[in-house]
Amino acid sequence: MGVVIGLVFGLIGGSAMTSLTYRIPEGLPLMMDRSKCPSCSHPIRARDNVPVFAYLWLRGRCRDCSASIPWRYPLTELAGAAIGVVAALTPVDTLDKFSCGLALLVGLGAAVIDQRTYRIPNALTYPAALLLLVLGIANAWISGRWSPFVLTIGLAVAILVFFVLLRVVSRGGMGLGDAKLAAVLVLGVAAFGIWSTVLAVLASFFAGSVVGVGLILAKRSNLRAQLPFGPFLTVGFVLTTLSVVIFH
Structure with a gap:
């Protein structure tokens, strides 16, 4: 059912x-x-x-x-x-399942837009972040367990800061839209634990690297070419969620 x-x-x-x-x-x-x-x-x-x-x-x-x-x-x-x-x-509570599905669907939409326009609009990420926060508060209120919610917020902020720092280091190579999308995705899957979140981010970078190198080898791109990172973020988090389902 x-x-x-x-x-x-x-x-x-x-x-x-x-x-x-x-x-x-x-x-x-x-x-x-x-x-x-x-x-x-x-x-x-x-x-x-x-x-x-x-x-x-x-x-x-x-x-x-x-x-x-x-x-x-x-x-x-x-x-x-x-x-x-x-x-x-996924082996989590109903509200966490809903949050996970919502975040990944937003990631899907962001991936499609980013692929076409090279930007991830705030009109997509801001409402999603607000709704996920409301779901998180509701879940904490119902269960009486506030520690997981606080940890989720901490993870989302840490990932947001990490991506902003990457933007500074790469001198604009990583967009703020990517940082916001990453935070939204973390809000959706943080119930799987810290290491699953870290794995999702690593999987995103790995997928981007593989595709980038593949395009260079196929002579369809070069080292200076810009690739939208939104699709890779979504793929990384979807694959990590799938691994949680398979290996639980």
């Missing part, structure tokens, strides 16, 4: 992230009006907004103007579904 709930949660969250990855870079209202086709501006019908399945029965095209729907939309929704299932399988 928990896996089914996680799957539905992930599909809905992935669909929301799909919308936000278009709306935020375009400067559109986030949730105040109905989604529209970017080509013909026709409002999208409710039945055409069903995650993944709508793309399949529309055959990847707008119902009104037949413009192609980008592949990243159903792929983002499928990735959201996978995140929801993984979060549901």
Whole structure:
């Protein structure tokens, strides 16, 4: 049952992230009006907004103007579904599962935006951080255990400071958006423990290094080329969460 709930949660969250990855870079209202086709501006019908399945029965095209729907939309929704299932399988309390899924979904949205625009917007990370803090307080209040919440805040602040220092050392090579996203992800997965958080950050840098070296060897990049780090952060934290599920 928990896996089914996680799957539905992930599909809905992935669909929301799909919308936000278009709306935020375009400067559109986030949730105040109905989604529209970017080509013909026709409002999208409710039945055409069903995650993944709508793309399949529309055959990847707008119902009104037949413009192609980008592949990243159903792929983002499928990735959201996978995140929801993984979060549901984590060996933590229900609110911690929700926090984990929410943080990873935000990471997914940030990764897509960062890949396209080389920036991670505050409009995504700030509300997520606030909601995760509220969830953390609620969990501490219900359980009566405040020490884990205080530790979570400490970890998030430490990671934020670490990334800010990296930005200073690299002279802008690491963006402040990356620092904020890292803090949000830590707020979501800190229930797994300090070492899991450290492993997630290390995995992010390892993934970025492997891809960077691979692009250089394939002569598609050079040492001075800029790579968005948001996708690697998300991958590192998702893989670490998956390892917690597998090896628990």
